[in-house]
Amino acid sequence: MKSLFTIREGGVASWVIRLVTAAAVFLVVLWVPTRTGAGTILTVIEALVLMSAAMSLNLLLGYTGLISIGHSAFLGMGAYTTGILVSRYGWSPWLTFPVAFVLSFILGVIVSFPSSRIKGVYLALVTLALALVFPQLATWKKLSWLTGGGAGLPAQDAQVAETGFNIGAQARGQMQFFEIFDWGPFGDLRKPDNKAAFFYWIAVVVVVVVYLVCRGLVKSRVGRSMVAIRDNETAAAVMGINLVATKAFVFGISAGLCALPGCVTAIKTGGVSPEGIQSLTVRGAITFLIVMVIGGAGSLWGPIIGGGIYVFVTDKTGSWASDDSIPGVLRPFFGWAKISPSDGIFAVLLILLMFVAPRGLAGVWKQYSPMVVRVLRRPAGAVGVAPVALAVTPNINHPEGEMQ
Amino acid sequence: MELFFQRLIDGLAQGSVYSLIALGLVIIYRGTGHLNFAQGEMALFCAYCVYQFGEWGIHVWIALPMGMAVGFMLGALAEVTLVRPISNKSPFAVFIVTLGLFTFLNWLDGAIWGNQNLPNSGVGSKQQSYPSLFPNARDDFWQPFGVTIRYDRAGILLLVLVITALLFLLFNKTKFGLAMRAVASNTESAKLAGIRTNTVLMVSWGLAAAIGAVGGVVIAGLNSNVNLGLMFTVFIYGSAAATLGGFDSPGGAVLGGLIIGVVENMSSGYAQKWIGQDMKLAVAFVVILAVLLIKPSGLFGTAKVERV
Numbered sequence: 001m002k003s004l005f006t007i008r009e010g011g012v013a014s015w016v017i018r019l020v021t022a023a024a025v026f027l028v029v030l031w032v033p034t035r036t037g038a039g040t041i042l043t044v045i046e047a048l049v050l051m052s053a054a055m056s057l058n059l060l061l062g063y064t065g066l067i068s069i070g071h072s073a074f075l076g077m078g079a080y081t082t083g084i085l086v087s088r089y090g091w092s093p094w095l096t097f098p099v100a101f102v103l104s105f106i107l108g109v110i111v112s113f114p115s116s117r118i119k120g121v122y123l124a125l126v127t128l129a130l131a132l133v134f135p136q137l138a139t140w141k142k143l144s145w146l147t148g149g150g151a152g153l154p155a156q157d158a159q160v161a162e163t164g165f166n167i168g169a170q171a172r173g174q175m176q177f178f179e180i181f182d183w184g185p186f187g188d189l190r191k192p193d194n195k196a197a198f199f200y201w202i203a204v205v206v207v208v209v210v211y212l213v214c215r216g217l218v219k220s221r222v223g224r225s226m227v228a229i230r231d232n233e234t235a236a237a238v239m240g241i242n243l244v245a246t247k248a249f250v251f252g253i254s255a256g257l258c259a260l261p262g263c264v265t266a267i268k269t270g271g272v273s274p275e276g277i278q279s280l281t282v283r284g285a286i287t288f289l290i291v292m293v294i295g296g297a298g299s300l301w302g303p304i305i306g307g308g309i310y311v312f313v314t315d316k317t318g319s320w321a322s323d324d325s326i327p328g329v330l331r332p333f334f335g336w337a338k339i340s341p342s343d344g345i346f347a348v349l350l351i352l353l354m355f356v357a358p359r360g361l362a363g364v365w366k367q368y369s370p371m372v373v374r375v376l377r378r379p380a381g382a383v384g385v386a387p388v389a390l391a392v393t394p395n396i397n398h399p400e401g402e403m404q
Numbered sequence: 405m406e407l408f409f410q411r412l413i414d415g416l417a418q419g420s421v422y423s424l425i426a427l428g429l430v431i432i433y434r435g436t437g438h439l440n441f442a443q444g445e446m447a448l449f450c451a452y453c454v455y456q457f458g459e460w461g462i463h464v465w466i467a468l469p470m471g472m473a474v475g476f477m478l479g480a481l482a483e484v485t486l487v488r489p490i491s492n493k494s495p496f497a498v499f500i501v502t503l504g505l506f507t508f509l510n511w512l513d514g515a516i517w518g519n520q521n522l523p524n525s526g527v528g529s530k531q532q533s534y535p536s537l538f539p540n541a542r543d544d545f546w547q548p549f550g551v552t553i554r555y556d557r558a559g560i561l562l563l564v565l566v567i568t569a570l571l572f573l574l575f576n577k578t579k580f581g582l583a584m585r586a587v588a589s590n591t592e593s594a595k596l597a598g599i600r601t602n603t604v605l606m607v608s609w610g611l612a613a614a615i616g617a618v619g620g621v622v623i624a625g626l627n628s629n630v631n632l633g634l635m636f637t638v639f640i641y642g643s644a645a646a647t648l649g650g651f652d653s654p655g656g657a658v659l660g661g662l663i664i665g666v667v668e669n670m671s672s673g674y675a676q677k678w679i680g681q682d683m684k685l686a687v688a689f690v691v692i693l694a695v696l697l698i699k700p701s702g703l704f705g706t707a708k709v710e711r712v
Contacts, residue, residue, distance in 0.1 A: 121439035129689040337515035347508030354497045
């Protein structure tokens with residue numbers, strides 16, 4: 001493929017591109033809480049939650065090739081852990097994040113054991129059943145002393161009213177929303193709605209943490225084992241990869257990371273119940289899959305792109321059930337539908353992408369961006385050596401594989 | 405003892421619906437080796453169509469074959485346009501496509517009929533309740549030895565047995581059935597022997613969706629209304645039934661469905677405090693997990709030999 005510019009990794013041009021991208025992301029992240037309204041901030045938080053959930057799912061599905069339609073249950077684990085610890089035991093919400101991670105990690109490892117025997121669609125079936133059972137378990141009468149039953153948390157009893165759940169307002173001994181600092185060029189970082197901005201920063205931190213963990217894992221020895229398992233399980237086993245241990249570990253990490261956006265949702269919503277948080281029902285699990293596949297399975301940035309697009313479209317089309325709110329040009333196409341068209345749009349997009357770009361939008365980017373700028377990779381292990389145009393066989397299955 | 409038989413009968417009726425969904429899953433799995441996640445939603449679409457035909461004043465016994473025809477076309481169309489072109493890419497792609505179909509059909513039902521329970525006088529439905537295939541008035545029951553056998557339950561069980569028998573005849577006594585079995589056992593050889601495998605696969609999908617349509621109409625009739633979430637749990641029970649019976653055995657699917665139905669009813673009846681109505685789904689979950697861990701080929705399935 002001919003490209004307009006060819007630059008070297010580690011050269012000046014590549015650093016400029018990196019810095020500009022980083023600055024742009026940084027500015028967008030700053031722009032949302034300082035320059036937009038509370039409604040937008042809450043919508044963006046939703047996108048951030050979906051992004052981190054989809055990233056954790058990507059670790060499992062995109063990199064290891066294990067299908068899961070049960071990640072809503074792990075998100076639910078996170079939400080309920082935060083809910084229970086804060087409202088029943090008066091914990092600081094901050095401390096619930098690691099606890100949620102550990103509990104969900106354990107649940108993930110337990111679910112992973114069948115996956116060493118169960119393959120492909122069967123695993124999808126087991127995890128789908130898990131996604132459907134979780135909300136029932138959470139609203140089970142026998143567990144209502146813990147989970148608050150159908151009404152969810154916080155339950156209406158005196159102790160809870162005292163400990164409170166709304167962490168911005170009542171929780172004791174930790175940073176509160178009005179303590180976010182000022183910063184010269186951007187003014188007050190908590191503008192214009194204190195609480196929404198506070199939740200926003202928590203969600204941003206979670207996305208960054210999940211991204212860094214995913215990145216670290218994927219680029220490590222474990223990450224290469226994961227990709228090997230995905231591409232050919234038998235070959236991976238022959239090379240000495242411990243399939244059971246690797247799958248269990250990845251399942252656990254993926255589940256644990258998926259619990260973190262659950263904690264964020266619980267804090268943001270100020271209560272936990274299957275009705276209040278849709279992401280912990282099976283609809284949530286399907287949404288994570290859609291976000292991940294549209295953005296790009298097996299790509300670090302894919303879920304972030306997918307989450308942004310998903311929430312943008314859902315938000316814009318949310319009111320389209322009534323015909324008057326549809327913009328004029330689009331009315332003939334969507335006017336007949338009695339519900340918002342977003343699910344239909346994404347279903348069609350999902351199927352279309354499987355035909356034209358199975359690696360999602362990130363895959364499209366990887367395929368066509370070299371037409372404009374191609375970055376020549378530094379050969380592995382050679383620091384500071386001029387890149388050689390090696391005749392490397394392009395491996396399109398490899399997530400970071402260069403299109404030569 | 406009467407209570408036991410009562411629960412047995414109710415469980416069998418409930419389980420026969422799962423059998424129908426499981427049958428559809430098995431027919432597709434035998435032919436192509438794919439698990440059709442959209443099976444339940446295809447059935448739901450047909451159930452909505454039968455409701456619509458009822459609104460137009462068509463009797464349910466005429467509407468049912470019409471609904472099955474819609475199902476057949478839907479299934480065949482899905483196979484030809486979506487699954488076949490993608491099936492040589494990867495199983496993951498097929499999974500995502502069936503999941504996309506699942507989402508799309510569910511959305512389509514909502515877009516056409518709205519997301520409330522139907523029939524609903526609020527949106528001007530003429531029917532009082534979802535049309536039942538068999539008499540289901542309050543006093544339509546037969547009571548031998550103190551066990552209440554409602555006509556609609558007995559009728560549904562009978563219907564499922566008839567469908568199973570017909571399928572058995574189709575598979576074992578017709579030339580087309582022979583072709584289907586040939587494709588199921590080895591597609592390449594079947595093709596070399598002159599069987600039109602593409603037609604066979606198309607008809608298999610259509611057949612599966614048509615059988616599912618019966619299941620959809622029956623469950624909506626038992627539920628006396630139809631709504632968007634109707635098939636989620638039924639699909640899980642259906643796949644539990646298929647897993648239990650073995651994914652490549654139609655007879656096993658029917659038996660599996662009946663067993664799941666009975667187990668579900670017995671466990672929720674006898675362990676009212678612990679399982680009751682709320683945790684019935686967990687039974688299906690445990691069954692799937694246990695079967696897959698102990699005997700992944702199910703009761704009647706053939707163990708899959710994997711060659712490296």
